[in-house]
Amino acid sequence: MKRAVAAVLLVLLSLLVHSNAEEEAFDVRQHLSTVCRYGVVKGIADSSFVPSKIPNGCTPIHLNLVARHGTRSPTKKRIKELDNFATHLEVLLREAEEQNLSLEKLPGWLKGWKSPWKGKLKGGELIIQGEDELYDLGIRTRARFPNLFNDDYHPDVYAIKATQVPRASASAVAFGMGLFSGKGRLGPGRHRAFAVTSESRASDTKLRFHDCCQNYKAFKKSQEPAVDKLKEPVYDEITSGLRRRYRLNFTRQDTTSLWFLCKQEASLLNIVDQACALFSPSEVSLLEWTDDLEAFILKGYGKSINYRMGVPLLEDVVQSMEQAIKAEEEKHAPGSYEKARLRFAHAETVIPFSCLLGLFLDGSEFEKIQREQALPHPPKPPQKRNWRGHTVAPFGGNNMLVLYSCPANTSNKHFVQVLHNENPIPMPGCDGTDFCPLDVFKERIVAPHLKHDYNSVCNVKLEQQEQKPVASKLSQLFRWMFSLGNGDKSSLDEL
Numbered sequence: 376m377k378r379a380v381a382a383v384l385l386v387l388l389s390l391l392v393h394s395n396a397e398e399e400a401f402d403v404r405q406h407l408s409t410v411c412r413y414g415v416v417k418g419i420a421d422s423s424f425v426p427s428k429i430p431n432g433c434t435p436i437h438l439n440l441v442a443r444h445g446t447r448s449p450t451k452k453r454i455k456e457l458d459n460f461a462t463h464l465e466v467l468l469r470e471a472e473e474q475n476l477s478l479e480k481l482p483g484w485l486k487g488w489k490s491p492w493k494g495k496l497k498g499g500e501l502i503i504q505g506e507d508e509l510y511d512l513g514i515r516t517r518a519r520f521p522n523l524f525n526d527d528y529h530p531d532v533y534a535i536k537a538t539q540v541p542r543a544s545a546s547a548v549a550f551g552m553g554l555f556s557g558k559g560r561l562g563p564g565r566h567r568a569f570a571v572t573s574e575s576r577a578s579d580t581k582l583r584f585h586d587c588c589q590n591y592k593a594f595k596k597s598q599e600p601a602v603d604k605l606k607e608p609v610y611d612e613i614t615s616g617l618r619r620r621y622r623l624n625f626t627r628q629d630t631t632s633l634w635f636l637c638k639q640e641a642s643l644l645n646i647v648d649q650a651c652a653l654f655s656p657s658e659v660s661l662l663e664w665t666d667d668l669e670a671f672i673l674k675g676y677g678k679s680i681n682y683r684m685g686v687p688l689l690e691d692v693v694q695s696m697e698q699a700i701k702a703e704e705e706k707h708a709p710g711s712y713e714k715a716r717l718r719f720a721h722a723e724t725v726i727p728f729s730c731l732l733g734l735f736l737d738g739s740e741f742e743k744i745q746r747e748q749a750l751p752h753p754p755k756p757p758q759k760r761n762w763r764g765h766t767v768a769p770f771g772g773n774n775m776l777v778l779y780s781c782p783a784n785t786s787n788k789h790f791v792q793v794l795h796n797e798n799p800i801p802m803p804g805c806d807g808t809d810f811c812p813l814d815v816f817k818e819r820i821v822a823p824h825l826k827h828d829y830n831s832v833c834n835v836k837l838e839q840q841e842q843k844p845v846a847s848k849l850s851q852l853f854r855w856m857f858s859l860g861n862g863d864k865s866s867l868d869e870l
């Protein structure tokens with residue numbers, strides 16, 4: 376009897392383990408490109424890469440952080456798109472009923488579906504889960520670099536910068552609350568008040584260069600139709616698959632909305648058995664690839680302007696390191712020099728910044744980029760690719776550049792370690808190591824970009840009909856004021 380029970384238990388157990396293993400095999404939450412949650416992808420690191428062992432006697436003396444805001448709710452434009460989809464769905468269902476077509480193939484949740492964000496007039500804000508991501512990152516950052524964060528808070532020692540977009544500044548606040556928790560006197564969490572500073576959107580060339588760079592905006596606009604063309608075959612194929620399976624006349628736009636809905640459900644609501652379950656794993660992989668492809672072409676290695684416009688940020692990072700070294704050499708008193716510069720921005724900031732560092736490339740690709748040659752597009756699944764939106768810039772995705780002082784080393788006194796999403800990451804520009812002598816970092820990775828100054832990359836008109844500078848400045852100002860009045864149309868699309 377006991378044996379029988381044990382056997383039944385064993386069978387049940389193995390069933391349980393088996394079904395778990397199957398679920399783990401494909402988790403849609405890991406295939407959402409830049410809509411992935413930080414926690415889902417943080418652990419994903421190249422397992423074949425062995426990080427450097429930091430030599431004894433090397434200590435971190437400065438930290439640069441460039442982070443994307445945490446998980447946020449859909450923007451107003453996307454909320455509207457989902458409402459439009461709900462309306463179209465009603466039409467499709469009515470048509471099918473009128474023709475006495477069976478709806479039995481249709482998942483029950485689709486009948487009478489309404490968007491979870493219906494009626495919401497505002498969007499794009501950092502949500503509670505996004506606060507957690509940044510707060511926890513702040514706590515982990517302090518725990519990892521105790522000697523960097525042992526000084527009393529002073530805004531010049533710990534500079535916290537965010538863009539003027541609320542989800543980015545809220546992310547900075549969540550991070551700071553984690554970073555300084557227990558260090559102040561406010562409330563039971565003994566919080567500390569800290570400053571978050573922002574540049575005006577119109578001139579934030581360090582964190583919102585994409586928004587100030589006229590040539591980039593023109594390039595992006597001109598490329599969008601071509602990107603849509605590249606995505607079209609995938610969308611058409613998946614649309615006919617959906618029609619076949621669910622016996623509704625879905626359009627390509629419906630597929631777009633359903634994929635968007637899947638990403639929001641999975642990432643924000645942790646629902647994976649509705650919109651996401653309409654697609655097979657291989658369809659999800661293809662949709663994910665189209666998102667990654669778009670990010671590659673419009674924000675990544677696809678075109679040099681995408682990252683060249685980030686040169687002011689790179690310069691700012693290097694300059695902060697040089698100041699830290701100067702303070703060390705001149706033996707400035709503790710508390711009188713900066714130990715960390717912490718920045719909170721957007722995918723449009725983090726992706727180009729990673730490209731400036733040459734991340735996610737192999738050695739030969741890095742050479743190509745240096746020779747200003749274009750890279751081939753990320754290959755379509757099932758082929759493997761390095762360029763994955765979910766690792767490059769998930770919600771809360773970040774790069775940390777840790778400056779180490781190694782006084783015992785006779786050849787190099789300073790090194791830079793790059794952590795991407797907190798994992799050491801190889802720099803192809805530095806012979807594939809994550810721990811690079813500062814001189815090599817500056818000479819091989821940074822210097823080639825500095826040939827291109829922001830103004831010539833961004834604002835030297837490519838077309839001829841350039842007006843007098845004063846007039847164009849004025850018209851820029853008017854455009855800017857106008858866009859404010861319009862609820863900032865320019866940033867509706869941004870990640």
Ligand SMILES: *[C@@H]1O[C@H](CO)[C@@H](O)[C@H](O)[C@H]1NC(C)=O
Nearest residue numbers: 470471472473474475476477
């Ligand atoms: C659908 O079925 C109803 C009754 O069951 C019938 O009156 C109607 O003509 C049918 N319509 C079509 C388009 O077949």
Ligand SMILES: *[C@@H]1O[C@H](CO)[C@@H](O)[C@H](O)[C@H]1NC(C)=O
Nearest residue numbers: 467470471474476622623624
């Ligand atoms: C879909 O559209 C085609 C023609 O465009 C039509 O023949 C078919 O009946 C429609 N199917 C449904 C389910 O409405």
Ligand SMILES: *[C@@H]1O[C@H](CO)[C@@H](O)[C@H](O)[C@H]1NC(C)=O
Nearest residue numbers: 430781783784785786787812
């Ligand atoms: C000094 O740095 C070089 C890299 O520039 C490294 O190869 C060497 O092992 C280091 N020496 C010591 C004593 O850490």
